[in-house]
Amino acid sequence: MNALRIDNPVCSYNEWDPLEEVIVGSIEGVTVPALSHEMKAFVRREYWDFYRERAGQPYPVEMVKKAAAALDNLEHVLQDQGVIVRRPGPVRLGSEPFRTPHFEAPGFFNADVRDVLLVVGDEIIEAPMSQRCRYFEHGRYRALVQDYWRRGARWSAAPKATMSDALYDWDYPEADMAWFRGESGVPDTVGPLVGRFITTEAEPCFDAADFTRFGRDILAQRSQVTNELGIQWVERHLAPHYRVHRVKFRDPGPVHMDATWVPVGKGRVLSCPDRPCLSPEVLEMFKRGGWEVLSPPRGIADVEFHMSSRWLSMNVLMLDEERVLVEATEAPTIQFFREIGLKPVLVDFKDHYVFGGGLHCATCDVRRRGTLESYF
Numbered sequence: 001m002n003a004l005r006i007d008n009p010v011c012s013y014n015e016w017d018p019l020e021e022v023i024v025g026s027i028e029g030v031t032v033p034a035l036s037h038e039m040k041a042f043v044r045r046e047y048w049d050f051y052r053e054r055a056g057q058p059y060p061v062e063m064v065k066k067a068a069a070a071l072d073n074l075e076h077v078l079q080d081q082g083v084i085v086r087r088p089g090p091v092r093l094g095s096e097p098f099r100t101p102h103f104e105a106p107g108f109f110n111a112d113v114r115d116v117l118l119v120v121g122d123e124i125i126e127a128p129m130s131q132r133c134r135y136f137e138h139g140r141y142r143a144l145v146q147d148y149w150r151r152g153a154r155w156s157a158a159p160k161a162t163m164s165d166a167l168y169d170w171d172y173p174e175a176d177m178a179w180f181r182g183e184s185g186v187p188d189t190v191g192p193l194v195g196r197f198i199t200t201e202a203e204p205c206f207d208a209a210d211f212t213r214f215g216r217d218i219l220a221q222r223s224q225v226t227n228e229l230g231i232q233w234v235e236r237h238l239a240p241h242y243r244v245h246r247v248k249f250r251d252p253g254p255v256h257m258d259a260t261w262v263p264v265g266k267g268r269v270l271s272c273p274d275r276p277c278l279s280p281e282v283l284e285m286f287k288r289g290g291w292e293v294l295s296p297p298r299g300i301a302d303v304e305f306h307m308s309s310r311w312l313s314m315n316v317l318m319l320d321e322e323r324v325l326v327e328a329t330e331a332p333t334i335q336f337f338r339e340i341g342l343k344p345v346l347v348d349f350k351d352h353y354v355f356g357g358g359l360h361c362a363t364c365d366v367r368r369r370g371t372l373e374s375y376f
């Protein structure tokens with residue numbers, strides 16, 4: 001066995017080594033979150049009234065039922081492909097109203113475990129998050145995480161953000177929130193394009209999905225939910241074994257990297273054509289490492305997207321360097337993968353899109369067979 005391979009129930013260094021075990025999120029019991037200031041930069045404007053009217057209430061039963069069925073589909077397809085699947089179970093934590101010394105929220109969570117847990121090697125890091133309604137979301141995974149820890153995984157929690165008022169830019173222009181991710185024609189003066197975000201630098205905050213793992217190198221994105229201090233926390237926590245590189249995309253509302261810059265194997269990365277990479281050093285690093293940057297087709301799923309763009313089509317989960325898990329209705333994306341020599345494995349998952357997450361969002365790979373390597 002390679003010296004760098006750790007014999008541990010948790011071990012994953014990148015997004016494409018052969019997947020052995022994965023967590024798939026759950027959606028049952030989800031509550032409509034309040035349209036708080038920071039959520040306006042996340043919820044698409046055409047649904048603001050829905051959130052204003054229904055905050056704290058359950059989502060329509062049918063909507064939740066269909067999304068839950070999509071997650072079950074995902075579980076079964078993964079099992080058919082030989083992957084061990086763990087689910088968080090019927091944990092209600094976070095779905096009821098709560099208050100902290102700094103704020104009150106009617107509760108919310110979603111199934112996107114990718115935002116909450118960052119697995120790096122044999123370590124599970126709980127992200128501090130930055131949206132108030134998701135404050136307690138890590139609690140949904142505690143039983144699972146603790147089980148991995150008992151069996152030898154390392155477990156840490158980044159300092160929990162207080163999410164006090166100081167964490168948010170209250171003067172952030174509402175007009176900028178209208179420019180959602182993946183829309184074209186965005187002027188260069190919009191929030192993140194000029195370096196202004198809904199979160200401030202008052203304390204570290206991050207969502208795990210703003211980090212993408214490429215072995216020893218990890219890309220990190222300053223976004224509406226991840227600030228520079230959050231990136232610094234991860235950087236120092238993982239040094240000197242890992243190098244964290246900041247990356248910026250032409251994105252008027254960046255939230256999570258996994259529908260923007262998505263590796264599909266060693267040497268190949270998908271780049272969302274609506275959100276090109278704006279970091280010359282990162283582009284140079286990929287070029288030097290001999291990486292191919294590919295442009296996938298736009299998603300076509302005919303469903304509601306409350307909290308994301310259509311680019312969930314490229315939010316894929318690699319089972320290994322050959323098999324790619326893709327949403328079953330995304331015909332152009334499926335065709336694209338065939339053309340580049342991958343084997344698409346289809347999952348009927350579109351009914352989950354309404355809650356903001358694709359196949360990568362709703363999963364967290366806890367074990368992939370592979371070793372810690374440098375790819376650049």
Ligand code: DAV
Pocket residue numbers: 112181182209255256257258259260307308309310311312356357358361
């Ligand atoms: O809007 O492109 C990003 C992933 C959300 N968890 C988007 C989806």
